[in-house]
Amino acid sequence: MVPGQYYLVLSAAVFCIGIFGLLTRKNALLFLMSVELMLNAANINLVAFSYYWGNVTGQTFGLFTMALAAAEVAVGIGIILVLYRNFDGVDVTKATTMRW
Amino acid sequence: MTPLQTAPVWTAAAPAIILAATALLLLTIDTIDPDTTNNGLLATTATLGSLAAGGVAARFLMAGTGMESTGGAISLYGDALIVDGMSLFFTLIFTSVAAMVSVASYDYLADEQYQGEFYSLVLLAATGMTLMAMSNSLATVFVSLELASLPSYALVAFLKKNRGSVEAGLKYFLIGALSSAVFAFGISLVYAVTGSLVLPDIAAGLSGADELVGVLGLGVLMIAGGFAFKTASVPFHFWAPEAYEGAPAPISAFLSSASKAAGFAVAFRVFTVAFPLGTISSLGPGGIDWSLLFAILAVVTMTLGNFAAATQENVKRMLAYSSIGHAGYALIGLAAITVDGGAANGNVLGASMAHLLVYGFMNTGAFLFIAMVEKWGIGRTFEDYNGIASKAPIAATAMTVFMFSLAGLPPFGGFVSKYALFYSAIESGFWWLAAVGAMNSALSLFYYSRVVKAMWIEEPAKSLEIGSQPVGLYGAVVFAAVGTVLLLPGFQPVIETAQTVAAALF
Amino acid sequence: MVYETIAFALFALITVGCSLGVVLVRDIWHSALLLGGALLSVAVHYVMLQAEFLAAMQILVYVGGVLILITFAVMLTRIDPEVSST
Amino acid sequence: MIIEALIAVTFLAALVTFVVPDRYAGKAAFALSLVPVLGSLYMWQQYDASGNALLGGSAAFETDIVWLQLGQYDLHWLVGVDGISMPLIVLTTILTTLAIVSAWTPITERQSQFFGLMLFMEANLLGVFTALDFFVWFVFWEAVLVPMYFLIGVWGGPRRKYAAIKFFVYTNIASLVMFIGFISLVFGLGDSISSLRLPEIAQALQAGQLGGFAGLSAGALASVAFIAMFFGFAVKVPVAPLHTWLPDAHVEAPTPVSVMLAGVLLKMGTYALLRFNFTMLPETARSFALPIALLAVASVIYGALLALAQQDLKRIVAYSSVSSMGYVILGLIAYTTYGVGGATFQMVAHGLISGLMFMAVGVIYNTTHTRMVTDMSGVADRMPVTAGIFVAGAFGYMGLPLMAGFAAEFFIFKGAFESTVMEAMPLFTAAAMFGIVIVAGYLLFAMQRTLFGPFEFDGDYEITEAPFHDVAPLAVLLLLTIVLGVSPDIFFTMIQDAVNPILELGGAF
């Protein structure tokens, strides 16, 4: 049995990669993908510890997360499309009409 | 255990159910007549639905449903949801804000498309908030939080031809997505340590977490981050100025009042129930002192919000920052909780809740006034507001009430609620927190009074014309103003209820 | 025991590698593709953790749903391959 | 219930005035404001209190209802009147009525709002002077600022916006500091009190119930709270160097508003100082006698010297108010019957006289449209009656015997000189008294240059005698000043009755 800490490390790594992508890329879609990665990191934890704790709570929650991630992506893509229409692109740093 | 003598247990969730049902009803109406230009029906339905839910919540509160007097909290669906005084109290906030927003939107949306969707999204978000207040498990917390958030993203970007609205929606969404990821990860870490998602069980599982206090701490911090996003607190506040500024004004009102309150509702419950300070701060070498965390956040949030608001040129954006500042005040409710606080903990938490209720009125009113100004097409900066009072004295009077109340001046509700909050903080020994809060209040007076100054004192521009007298907006604004004023003499029941229900959490 | 660990290490590597790829490669198409890889390898972890149902859902919902949505969005929003991503 | 009725009637009058058409608003406000005048006179006639309301004396017309139960300390609706507040109530109602009449000429737009706000302010002022629960008092105290903010900001002069904001923010910050100071005192009292009623707090403090709070010992807490409260009230008074909002506010405010500002609003500060700092913390006050006396003297001399440098008649009177209020502080710290009583008397006297001076300046301004000393001379030639009253008022301000100002100042000087709070009080008194020379200097200079000499005026306006309704309030105020100066006992006995219990606390006898 793989120790729980390994999974913690794995999920942390994935989470950090997600954050990294989110911080370094300007493309809104990549932003979305990075968030997906982060959510997956959470899911890894949940499933792993569901296994260790021997209850299905984590797995169930993992399902919720997935569903919500999907919904989020749907809403997000909607917003990204209007962004595309209004700002002629999907570069998140372009939308800066409001600041300070 | 029954809320009303004869009703089944699930009826305790009636407010949420009514809201959800109204949302569905609205969708149905929209489906039947998708091209309607008369949105009176939709607005009325939404308003009535909100009011009904609020009425039920108020009725429950008065009957003592879910409170100790009638046998304690009612838990539903395997402890996933819980109905107690606090959830009902917050439901009252959400529904009254939703009602005001619905009434105001009648005029605001007069020329827009997709009105049916708009109202149903509002009510769905309200449902999500109600559920947030009722959540008793991190799973439901997460789901309801998303249920409240997702419609909000769409609502903020509702004016899809408007670059500001779209930009606001995008930023809100992106930060929101990031925050929910952080939040989810935090939950997963807490689950990893405690093996449960139901709040009381988490508390029970904390005892064995001595080894993994770092992981647990990170989880708690990330969960706090999720709430910070919802409540627009530092450092998750970045979306707020833009979202509030860019969104349709009624939505700004909705988000800055109800959504923020929802964030606090769930934060209060999660931190007091799942992470009782007494247990969690004695874990490992130094424990997890979330009271300190919130104290820092409170100070930074209120200071940043107020200072940034002080130099704004755009009234709506100023209000947005002021709303951040107010999040800082409300955070005192969590920050001033102490291990051996006893009754003082309930008092300060209750005071924070009461402040959120008053804030619901005054802040919603203020944003709805902005909505009215947008409707008039006057402009958004302070200068554009010059001389409004000469054309619309009633609305300007109401706005004045909101501004002074937000600043915490007597004789308005905001004064007494701030007083109660700071007072309770001092009672808990956090006099320095109260002092910082008070100092910030003093600063806030400067920028709030600028609005008043512009409206009443400055000469109106020659071109200042006020076309219409939007009935719905006027109604909502005046209602909010009357509420704000009446909450000064009528503060007693509010604070009493709030502190009673807050005390039940400990 | 050892096999499990080796398998974990292998798929962990794939997961991390694909994830890194997602955020590092220039072309958004490749990113999307690599995201699919990462998600699939996560599904493998689920299987190893005896969460087969969740693994299936992962594949269905993520790879089948989310990824396709993203692909659509990439197609819809693509103006010019050179500037679409940096 | 008469206090409630008085406040309610005044609020109602404000509401009615708000909706009256502009043309009739002034007259309506005047007619309506007579009701509180009569009410306050009736109260005065029925007045039957004895002793200090905070120190176990009986307050007249007392009402005590629980309003809000919040935490450990209940908030009560507690109002009542004693010998300190009764004169101020009469002053408030009378001065408001006169200020309303004096506003008929200068206020030419948005009249119903103006007069409505005046009455609204009066209602809150009455609340301030009658409230005996801290919370109720504070609500009224702050609520006074709001109408004042508008009155300056909307109807004021060219820099009115700056002045209004400055006044508003400055005084509010001060209130806040004071609030914190007082509340920390309340927490220091802990369980020994159960409400924020001032009598209860004052008596608990006298009984030595003050404990530590926020890491401070009882003594340190008393000092800190005293300083915070003193700061808060000193801004309102204003005591130099916290006075800079005042000249701006006065100069920009329209005359009737200046009248109210100088006549009543400044008294809120000294009234509060007396009620809070000097009644509740007498030992602390005594231990701070030196700095307070220094501040008082500094206010008197500094304010007077500043007045000497001004060219604007209103600024002159404004700075002289700083000077006059310095006397009040000196009287308060004296802790003698004549000192504290005289200080209270000075609140009324200065209310009348400064009101008179501002009104007189205003009447001249109404005609000449300038207040600059350099812009005119020999005005007395064209406006003999106004000039005559101006001269009389100026002499009243200088402390001419048999006018209220002299009585007040003499009481204060006498009380301060024989004070036992510290050895050097006679020296401080003598130093402060030099103010009476400087005040004569700047007022005489100003009068010589504006009123007397050959008539000269550059403006386009025709200078003629002011209309009757402009002069009448001046005459009434002058008359009141003389009546009070000839017979100070009208108020002074009552005041002493309420003041003496304070002195007994600190062992002044």
Added chain:
Amino acid sequence: MAGILEFAPAIVLLPFLSFLIALGAGRYMPKGGALAGIGATAGSFVLAVATFFAVSGGQTYNQTIYTWAEGLDAVNLTFGLLIDPLSAMMLVIVTLIAFLVHVFSLGYMNDEGETGLPRYYAALGLFSASMLGFVVSDNLLMAFMFFELVGLCSYLLIGFWFRQDGPPSAAKKAFLVTRFGDYFFLIGVVAVFATFGSAAFAGPDAFPVLAEEALHGEHSVNTFLGMGEEAWFTVVGLLVLGGVVGKSAQFPLHTWLPDAMEGPTPVSALIHAATMVAAGVYLVARMYGFYALTPTTLAIIALIGGFTALFAATMGVVKKEIKQVLAYSTISQYGYMMLGLGAGGYVAATFHLMTHAFFKALLFLGAGSVIIAMHHNENMWDMGGLKDKMPVTYYAFLSGSLALAGIVPFAGFWSKDEVLYETLIHGLGGSPILLAAYAMGLLAVFFTGFYTFRMVFLTFHGEPRTETARNPHGVRWNVKAPLAVLGVLAATAGFVNMVPVEKLLGIKGIDFLHQFLDGSFSSLNAHHYAEILPYSSSYIGGEATTVAIGAGVSLGLALAGAALAYVLYNVPEPVEHTEKLGSIKTVLYNNYYQDEYQVWIATSVVQPISRVLDKFDQGIVDGVVNGISSVSLFAGSRMKRIQTGVVSNYAALLTLGLTALLLGLGLIGGWFA
């Protein structure tokens, strides 16, 4: 005359009534309210005379009639009347002069067609009332209050012609300078209250009595600032003296008085003879029982008096305007009174106060008559030869001048001589300071004789030097009658107290004033004062010899001065001889630069200070206030820059914030252990 003293308040109230009548109804009355004033002052005069005789008959009156401020657990502040010989005498003087001035004003103001007469007569009435109130005051506070009212009235009257530039300025100066003195007086009043708990002049609580007892250790009083009783009494005495110096125009606060000539001449007469200026000296006499206790104070009073007498007299010798000469003579003469009081000559000073009132009123009214005649030209160099044109005025004026110069047997001689005599004997008795003061007073006699007759000769003798002087405007009975009355008084008033005659010829009982002032309250009579005075007397040869020497010397000096004036100016075409004085001339013309330095203090010290303070206030004090708000706003404008508008930055900051919190909390909580 029993019970006449009960009517004493009416003496004060009648002129006050005339004030109200003139103010309220003056414009509807004939003569602009003058008749009310004349009637009132006449009534007061009659009552005063009656009072005088009642007091001569041994009656006195000392009663509180009104409680001004009742002190609960503290002293009451009251108004009351004190009628004793001193005040009775003063009442007669004041009411008489006031009456005559009112009558004279008919000629000076009404006949000259002045406007604003109701105002004039109202102020005149109030002036008389205030002075009378001051005279009858039974305590120091009341005295102070009326003292101030006197100041107000002088302001109103000096500034009567407010449409010109000069009078308002002079009025302001008069009030301001005397106010400066009154400042000290007020401190003194307060100090008296604080020390004795009472400020009564007479009765069991009289503060002079209490002070006396305190010095004898029979009574304890509060002293302040750690001073002993005598030192403290000296301080208090000097403080009150401040008011005296201001009002009685003693050096260095005399500068207002010459300027006050800007007022109407009858007012000058009133101010100089009987009301305002007299008030100061009267006050010292009133509370002489207190001053007599402290030798330092007495010495200072004497020195101030002697110096002022000489100082003002020297300035009088070069003046061109007739009223200016009189103004300086007033200062000088009040110097004598102060000298007398300081030297222990209570009766002498009071005597001089009385005689001076008559002859100075006379001189001013005479000057007023001349001024009417000269069409309001006051320059003596434009006059000349008037004695033939206006004989009544001339002879009256001459009578006054002889009195002023101190030529026997006119009134001034007797009183001045007694002042000098008292100074001399007490000085010889071991007070060298008094000898110095005596020397100054003696020297001043010479100058007095000189300037007085310079004035007379320039005005009335010689040839008319201008057209107006050749054809002067005539004056009516209302001018002449007062002159005649006063002319007689100036010649004869001295006979009430012919001490030298008594001493030299040994005729007992002709020192009526001494006897008069020895009566009544035991603590207020001259006898008592003589007992407590710290002086002893010594004589050159015998008493009679000393008297003779003193009188001879002073008479000789006065005659010498007069003779010099005769030589220089009683010629058909007099010229100014001031060139002979060289640079002293400039100094004298400029009044020893007294005005200059006071104006300099006002304009070059106080005003710049106030301007600097104003800058300081606007710049620093207000700057701090505004600075705080600016700093806050600046901080705000910096702080909001965090919100860059770029969502990626938000994400970065968010992450950073979270990390910082993690590190912070983690370090505190020891999560990384």
